[in-house]
Amino acid sequence: MSTAKKPPATRRRPTKPAPSPPPCETCDGTGETGTAVRVGRRLQQIAATQTGLCPTCFGTGLA
Numbered sequence: 363m364s365t366a367k368k369p370p371a372t373r374r375r376p377t378k379p380a381p382s383p384p385p386c387e388t389c390d391g392t393g394e395t396g397t398a399v400r401v402g403r404r405l406q407q408i409a410a411t412q413t414g415l416c417p418t419c420f421g422t423g424l425a
Contacts, residue, residue: 399411
């Protein structure tokens with residue numbers, strides 16, 4: 363008695379990669395933004411800046 367024939371294997375189509383989200387416009391994809399440093403009782407701005415998390419993307423860099 364002979365063995366049963368197997369049907370031919372079907373070919374799968376290659377899947378498209380998922381589109382990646384665009385970079386954040388506020389921080390240009392870095393995840394950090396710079397703010398001016400204010401000091402004193404009158405909150406005068408000085409010539410220094412500090413970095414912090416981007417409020418739009420929360421530091422991920424993606425929109």
